[in-house]
Amino acid sequence: MIIFVAFLCSSYVYLGTAVDTITAARPIRDSETIISKGSVYKLGFFSPGNSSYRYVGIWFNSLSEAYVWVANRNMPIKDSSGVVTIQNGNLVVMDGQNQVLWSSNVSNSVSNASAQLTDAGNLVLKDNESGRILWDSFHEPTDSLLVGMQLTSSKSTGPISRLTPWKNPSDPSPGSFSAGIDPGNIPQAYVWNDNSPYWRSGPWNGQVFVGIPDMYSIYIDGYKLAVDDQSGLVNFSYSALNNVPAYLVLTSKGILERREWNTENKIWEIGFGSQETECDIYGLCGEFGNCNPKKKPICSCVNGFEPKNVSEWNLGNWTGGCVRKRPLECVRINQTGEVTTTDGFLKLRMMKVPDFAERSSVPIETCREQCLNNCSCVAYAYDHGIGCMIWAGGLYDLQTFSSDGEDLYIRLSHLELGEFNATA
Numbered sequence: 001m002i003i004f005v006a007f008l009c010s011s012y013v014y015l016g017t018a019v020d021t022i023t024a025a026r027p028i029r030d031s032e033t034i035i036s037k038g039s040v041y042k043l044g045f046f047s048p049g050n051s052s053y054r055y056v057g058i059w060f061n062s063l064s065e066a067y068v069w070v071a072n073r074n075m076p077i078k079d080s081s082g083v084v085t086i087q088n089g090n091l092v093v094m095d096g097q098n099q100v101l102w103s104s105n106v107s108n109s110v111s112n113a114s115a116q117l118t119d120a121g122n123l124v125l126k127d128n129e130s131g132r133i134l135w136d137s138f139h140e141p142t143d144s145l146l147v148g149m150q151l152t153s154s155k156s157t158g159p160i161s162r163l164t165p166w167k168n169p170s171d172p173s174p175g176s177f178s179a180g181i182d183p184g185n186i187p188q189a190y191v192w193n194d195n196s197p198y199w200r201s202g203p204w205n206g207q208v209f210v211g212i213p214d215m216y217s218i219y220i221d222g223y224k225l226a227v228d229d230q231s232g233l234v235n236f237s238y239s240a241l242n243n244v245p246a247y248l249v250l251t252s253k254g255i256l257e258r259r260e261w262n263t264e265n266k267i268w269e270i271g272f273g274s275q276e277t278e279c280d281i282y283g284l285c286g287e288f289g290n291c292n293p294k295k296k297p298i299c300s301c302v303n304g305f306e307p308k309n310v311s312e313w314n315l316g317n318w319t320g321g322c323v324r325k326r327p328l329e330c331v332r333i334n335q336t337g338e339v340t341t342t343d344g345f346l347k348l349r350m351m352k353v354p355d356f357a358e359r360s361s362v363p364i365e366t367c368r369e370q371c372l373n374n375c376s377c378v379a380y381a382y383d384h385g386i387g388c389m390i391w392a393g394g395l396y397d398l399q400t401f402s403s404d405g406e407d408l409y410i411r412l413s414h415l416e417l418g419e420f421n422a423t424a
């Protein structure tokens with residue numbers, strides 16, 4: 001009996017085994033799908049939200065709708081005549097008139113290619129003869145970062161891959177936001193609106209982005225950032241925890257979200273969101289302005305600074321920022337011929353450190369001194385993963401957290417320091 005049932009099951013599975021590969025001889029038409037071997041992901045045609053247009057995408061086979069990749073996001077099929085096939089060694093999406101609306105568009109002279117959907121959610125175009133990978137969807141992300149994907153940046157040319165959100169829930173064409181890693185002096189994650197920063201993670205310290213409170217190491221959150229000094233490539237990725245389905249997505253509103261599947265309630269839950277408070281909007285309080293979501297108003301000038309334009313500031317337009325009340329002495333040479341200064345530092349606790357940090361190789365003991373002895377240095381901080389960070393010029397995108405964060409030391413005239421709880 002058991003053997004009989006097992007036989008039935010296996011023959012059922014065998015007969016029911018869905019196809020996971022598209023070839024020229026076996027294209028898929030609208031309403032047909034391919035399903036990865038372990039039934040994790042599905043590729044097919046769909047109409048998002050209120051749209052009647054047809055798009056080719058990848059989604060979780062048995063979880064509630066989440067389109068993690070879209071092929072023809074800019075060129076919808078207007079009816080149900082679409083087909084996905086292989087043409088001249090490329091994966092293509094065509095409409096009923098055989099017009100190519102989307103192509104993997106890699107130059108090759110392969111006569112026989114096939115595209116397979118893997119259980120990781122990657123659509124892989126291969127040369128049938130050599131098995132060589134010609135193209136894969138993981139290297140052409142839309143709005144979602146799946147486990148196994150990477151956001152790659154080059155130290156010399158900046159982001160190589162970015163997430164770009166849907167315009168709105170009914171239109172998968174790219175909106176104005178994007179998300180990626182800026183390798184900079186110290187790698188940081190950003191959401192940009194067009195080319196202006198909209199959100200910033202703070203610097204990567206080898207374990208976490210220090211500007212995201214409650215972020216833990218790879219062992220807890222699964223985030224990983226690998227820097228290859230030789231190629232200058234920086235890869236950001238993360239792994240699933242306890243094999244719970246999860247992915248990162250950039251929403252139409254420019255919010256980077258980590259979504260985790262709640263197996264009990266069968267819904268996607270938001271584990272992390274890049275816009276928890278208004279203070280997460282990049283640079284809301286301007287230069288030398290500090291944002292604290294627990295205060296009203298949320299923006300204030302750093303101690304020792306005052307609004308650049310008081311009337312604008314008081315109307316709640318803080319982007320003009322703040323200016324120093326009393327000038328710095330900077331540095332001078334004293335009678336014994338040594339570099340010295342009367343300036344000191346104000347300590348701010350639990351801070352999101354400002355943008356544009358420079359990394360200095362000096363140890364913690366000399367971080368302060370290095371800053372003090374350099375006229376251009378306006379602040380420093382020390383993180384055990386990063387080392388000594390110093391800032392020159394303006395300080396942007398400061399925030400006071402209610403947990404975590406860093407101690408930030410801001411250079412002020414000694415005349416100011418008497419007034420505050422300073423650590424001169």
Ligand SMILES: *[C@@H]1O[C@H](CO)[C@@H](O)[C@H](O)[C@H]1NC(C)=O
Nearest residue numbers: 048049050051168169170171
């Ligand atoms: C679809 O249209 C209805 C009515 O206009 C609207 O309430 C709903 O939000 C729309 N859904 C999406 C996903 O855009």
Ligand SMILES: *[C@@H]1O[C@H](CO)[C@@H](O)[C@H](O)[C@H]1NC(C)=O
Nearest residue numbers: 100101102103104105106107
């Ligand atoms: C294909 O690639 C070529 C050259 O890289 C580019 O000019 C062309 O616009 C691309 N076509 C599509 C449909 O992406």
Ligand SMILES: *[C@@H]1O[C@H](CO)[C@@H](O)[C@H](O)[C@H]1NC(C)=O
Nearest residue numbers: 023024025111112113128129
């Ligand atoms: C592609 O390769 C498979 C097996 O190698 C073969 O059966 C098929 O006919 C080939 N298709 C073309 C168009 O060459």
Ligand SMILES: *[C@@H]1O[C@H](CO)[C@@H](O)[C@H](O)[C@H]1NC(C)=O
Nearest residue numbers: 023114126127128129130131
């Ligand atoms: C080529 O295609 C055939 C039939 O689709 C398949 O059995 C064979 O494994 C493929 N070869 C490679 C190298 O992918």
Ligand SMILES: *[C@@H]1O[C@H](CO)[C@@H](O)[C@H](O)[C@H]1NC(C)=O
Nearest residue numbers: 150152226227228233234235
């Ligand atoms: C980053 O990813 C690229 C492409 O996948 C790979 O070639 C490179 O070795 C990776 N670098 C690091 C440091 O992981």
Ligand SMILES: *[C@@H]1O[C@H](CO)[C@@H](O)[C@H](O)[C@H]1NC(C)=O
Nearest residue numbers: 308309310311312313317320
């Ligand atoms: C402050 O801003 C207002 C409004 O933008 C402007 O009219 C005014 O001239 C500014 N004042 C100064 C001192 O810059």
Ligand SMILES: *[C@@H]1O[C@H](CO)[C@@H](O)[C@H](O)[C@H]1NC(C)=O
Nearest residue numbers: 308309312317318319320321
């Ligand atoms: C806010 O102030 C800046 C200059 O400080 C000005 O350019 C901008 O237009 C102002 N924004 C609004 C909404 O008034």
Ligand SMILES: *[C@@H]1O[C@H](CO)[C@@H](O)[C@H](O)[C@H]1NC(C)=O
Nearest residue numbers: 334335336337338339340341
């Ligand atoms: C000169 O500066 C050095 C370093 O700050 C200090 O140790 C020394 O006492 C100063 N000498 C005088 C005469 O102020």
Ligand SMILES: *[C@@H]1O[C@H](CO)[C@@H](O)[C@H](O)[C@H]1NC(C)=O
Nearest residue numbers: 358374375376377390391392
């Ligand atoms: C002072 O700091 C600036 C900014 O970090 C740096 O470019 C410059 O080289 C430093 N000067 C000295 C003498 O170290």
